[in-house]
Amino acid sequence: MGTSVRLSMDGGGLAYDNILNERLWRTVKYEEVFLKDYATLFDARDNLGEYLEFYNIKRRHSSLGRRTPAAVYWANRPRMNNAG
Numbered sequence: 849m850g851t852s853v854r855l856s857m858d859g860g861g862l863a864y865d866n867i868l869n870e871r872l873w874r875t876v877k878y879e880e881v882f883l884k885d886y887a888t889l890f891d892a893r894d895n896l897g898e899y900l901e902f903y904n905i906k907r908r909h910s911s912l913g914r915r916t917p918a919a920v921y922w923a924n925r926p927r928m929n930n931a932g
Contacts, residue, residue, distance in 0.1 A: 875903070 880899040886892040908914045 872903075876900070 876896070876899065880896065884895060886895060904917045906916060908916055912920050
């Protein structure tokens with residue numbers, strides 16, 4: 849009665865698969881979570897939401913040439929033609 853397990857990764861570069869997520873959550877922990885003492889789960893959710901908005905819209909990142917993630921994202925989106 850064995851079950852088979854299928855990996856969702858391609859097997860290449862496994863050490864790098866989660867590096868962006870790991871770096872993001874390390875930053876969130878050190879710049880937000882460890883500095884605050886949330887009274888409730890709702891406080892944590894609200895504060896983390898505010899921090900992630902700051903992180904994406906206002907916080908400049910050296911790895912992005914001192915731009916925000918939102919600026920990089922929107923600059924690389926294809927422009928839509930509004931003409932019908």
